[in-house]
Amino acid sequence: MRRFLDGLYSAAEFLAAVSLIGVLLTVLLSIVSRQFSFHVSGLDAYAGYLMASAGFFALASTLRHGEHIRVTILLNALSPAGQRKLDIGAITVGLAVAISLAFFSSKLVLDSWTFNDISTSNDATPLWIPQLTMAAGNILFVIAFIDLLVARIRGQALSIDSQEPQRNE
Numbered sequence: 001m002r003r004f005l006d007g008l009y010s011a012a013e014f015l016a017a018v019s020l021i022g023v024l025l026t027v028l029l030s031i032v033s034r035q036f037s038f039h040v041s042g043l044d045a046y047a048g049y050l051m052a053s054a055g056f057f058a059l060a061s062t063l064r065h066g067e068h069i070r071v072t073i074l075l076n077a078l079s080p081a082g083q084r085k086l087d088i089g090a091i092t093v094g095l096a097v098a099i100s101l102a103f104f105s106s107k108l109v110l111d112s113w114t115f116n117d118i119s120t121s122n123d124a125t126p127l128w129i130p131q132l133t134m135a136a137g138n139i140l141f142v143i144a145f146i147d148l149l150v151a152r153i154r155g156q157a158l159s160i161d162s163q164e165p166q167r168n169e
Contacts, residue, residue: 056137
């Protein structure tokens, strides 16, 4: 199961990186098109869609690597048992927020598809397509929170794979 989840997080990292490369390419194409006096419609919208896609696909991997902001001043003042309880409580709250994000972003995709909602820009992209990346990223975020919660309930320490030393905020 661990290999499967790590592979899932790596795939999400890859999709986030591809999305960022897509942002770069759309911005470069926009610059080049202005310099050579031709127009490619929808580039600004596609850059925005790709930027959102990168952010949402990066959520799960960022959580897995311990790169989300943690305020550790209170945590460090507690005993190991208190730290574990506070961690479990915080992860549970984070999971609840992630579940609501996943639910409502998935509902938004379904509504956009049902009502054939399209972009108001001149490219007229069906909105369910870029919204699908948001929903998928949020679903992966829920999976990462469940993974983290199960590990903490089992008594495992938070696995922080960050290359940077832990910081006190």
